[in-house]
Amino acid sequence: MKLVSADLAYANPNANIDETILKEWREVPNPITDTQYVRTLTNLTQQFSIFNPKGLRETYWVATYKLDLAFTSFVKDVFYEEVVAILDAEALVPAATLQVITEPQLAAMQSNGGNPLGLSAQSGPLLLLNLNMMWMSSADDARILEANRRIVERTVEESKRRRLGSDFLYMNYASQFQDVIESYGSSNEAKLRAVAKLYDPTGVFQRLVPGGFKLGD
Secondary structure (H helix, E strand, O other), X not given: OOOOOOOOOOOOOXXXXXXXXXXXXXXXXXXXXXXXXXXXXXXXXXXXXXXXXXXXXXXXXXXXXXXOHHHHHHHHHHHHHHHHHHOOOOOOEEEEEEEEEOHHHHHHOOHHHXXXXXXXHXXXXXXXXXXXXXXXXXXXXXXXXXXXXXXHHHHHHHHXXXXXXXXXXXXXXXXXXXXXXXXXXXXXXXXXXXXXXXXXXXXXXXXXXXOOOOOOO
């Protein structure tokens, strides 16, 4: 069964917000469920937990492209095509989460000195793909990881063909097989290494902090 879920957020806790803000979403006919109301962050976390069962294996992957309606549909199609091969995996929960990085967001990133992500207002708007899958058995690891790899590979190749490519990889969604820091660009990587050498000359955070993405040697 194919499902689409939209996570909508508006920071002003007003149940009677301007209809123009979420007007198109509110007009989607016959939703399976609608949980739009003013809530606490605790309540929101509890709601998300319902759809994320505990005790399963999990993988995350990420890709970024320039925002384009037709290409967004292509990403959706590739996801469904590749998932077919792993649908028999026990307790499989496959998802392709799409997020937009807007031009105002990219412009705001330049405030207070900017950041090392290699993005600018001219980069966008961008479409961020977060592949996230859960399953039960380690026997399915290899083929599920391969399905995720193929989705990323196929969509990235097509984005470049359509001149919609972006090198940026969002660290929080990346897999262990993706080179996040390299995606920031060589000058930003060099700056990060210089900062690390200045404030962590003995490499404490590179050697002793488990997991995550490191600058390396």
